[in-house]
Amino acid sequence: TTDQSCFNYLPLTSVTLGAQVTMLPELAFAGSYITSITLPANLEFIAGGAFANTFELEQINIAPGNTHFTMKGDALINTDTKALVHIIPTESESYTIPHGVEILQYSCMWPSFVKELHIPSTVTTIGNWFMYNPYLEKVYLYSKTPATCYEWTWDGLKSENGDYPFTVYVPRGSLSTYKRTQVWNTLPLSEWDIPTDIDNIEAESAVPNTYCHLDGTRLTAPRKGINILRRNDGNSKKVLIKQNINESHVSN
Numbered sequence: 001t002t003d004q005s006c007f008n009y010l011p012l013t014s015v016t017l018g019a020q021v022t023m024l025p026e027l028a029f030a031g032s033y034i035t036s037i038t039l040p041a042n043l044e045f046i047a048g049g050a051f052a053n054t055f056e057l058e059q060i061n062i063a064p065g066n067t068h069f070t071m072k073g074d075a076l077i078n079t080d081t082k083a084l085v086h087i088i089p090t091e092s093e094s095y096t097i098p099h100g101v102e103i104l105q106y107s108c109m110w111p112s113f114v115k116e117l118h119i120p121s122t123v124t125t126i127g128n129w130f131m132y133n134p135y136l137e138k139v140y141l142y143s144k145t146p147a148t149c150y151e152w153t154w155d156g157l158k159s160e161n162g163d164y165p166f167t168v169y170v171p172r173g174s175l176s177t178y179k180r181t182q183v184w185n186t187l188p189l190s191e192w193d194i195p196t197d198i199d200n201i202e203a204e205s206a207v208p209n210t211y212c213h214l215d216g217t218r219l220t221a222p223r224k225g226i227n228i229l230r231r232n233d234g235n236s237k238k239v240l241i242k243q244n245i246n247e248s249h250v251s252n
Contacts, residue, residue, distance in 0.1 A: 013056075017043065024050045026106075041065035046078065048106025048127060051086040055111055058088060072098040082122075084108045094212075094230050097123060104130045110156060116140070123147050132156035136166045142194055144174035149183035164188055 015029075016038040026047040029037070036059040037051075043066060051057060060076050062069050070077050074088040075098050083103035087095070094116040097104070102124050109131035117136060119126075121143035128150045136157055159165045169192040170178045178184045195218065211219040212228040219227065 023047070026050065027052060029054055030107075035059070036061065038063060039066060039069060044068050044080075046076075046085050048108075049110070049129075051076075052107035052110045053132075055089065057086075060086070060088065075101075077101060078105075087112065089113060092230070094118070096120070096230070103127065106130065107132075107156075109133070112136070118142070119147075126150075126153050128152040129156045138166060139168045140192065141168065141170050144171045144177065146174075146178050146181040146184050151183070153183060154187060 012029075012032050012034050014036045015034050017024075017040045019040050019042055021040050022042050023045040024043070024047060026049050028047070028050040030049055030052040032054055033056050034054055035056050037057070038061040041063040046069070060071060062071060068078060068080055069085070070079050074090055076085040076087070077083070077098065078085055081103060082101055083105045084097060084101045085105055085108060087109050089111055091113070093114055095112070095114045096118040097120055099120045100122050101120070102122055104119075104123060104126045106127040107129055108127070110129065112131055112133040113135055114133065115135055115137045117131075117138070118140045119142065123143070125148045129152055133156070154164065157164060157166065164187055166188070168178075168184075168187045168189050170189060172191045172193050175189060175191050178189055211222045212230060213219065214226060214228060
């Protein structure tokens with residue numbers, strides 16, 4: 001084991017944890033300058049905020065044989081608790097929490113620079129200060145049942161004036177439920193219609209993608225011309241759709 005905040009704010013870059021490390025405490029690497037870290041096979045638990053404020057982090061490796069953690073795109077997930085431990089900061093304007101995640105751990109998205117966040121219906125708990133992001137504009141929820149939030153869950157997203165400069169979109173028909181639920185009723189809420197076509201992230205089979213106009217507006221299906229293809233792993237690419245969708249080409 002390691003002590004709380006043991007590596008935070010140290011000028012480290014690449015770190016490989018020894019085989020004897022079985023857990024990382026809260027804020028273990030918070031504020032450090034690490035660009036990559038390798039987690040050992042024996043690691044069983046990572047406390048909230050272990051990688052908070054790691055702006056330079058680009059890569060998380062998991063040693064072969066570790067059955068407690070996995071990477072889904074840029075997301076480090078505890079497979080035992082189904083908790084999102086940390087998301088490597090992405091340059092994409094939109095990010096979708098991987099389907100199947102149930103807990104958004106403390107500071108799991110600290111920092112983040114996305115303008116649009118999608119939270120699937122599998123998420124049932126959102127921890128304190130789960131996200132710090134001065135650029136967030138929209139949060140899309142896919143569950144009509146409000147997830148459990150805490151007093152400081154959304155505090156990392158407040159403006160200097162103390163308000164919330166973003167809108168939370170809840171599934172149509174659930175607005176009154178969210179307005180009656182503590183913490184949620186302090187946020188700017190609106191309704192939206194969950195997509196039912198190819199961009200519905202609730203589909204569990206093919207893990208579909210999201211297509212958008214160049215201005216970020218979501219499409220129910222790809223359209224002829226240049227589209228933004230947003231994958232569920234958080235990555236985005238420009239896609240040229242010709243008359244026949246089977247002739248589409250990806251532009252890097």
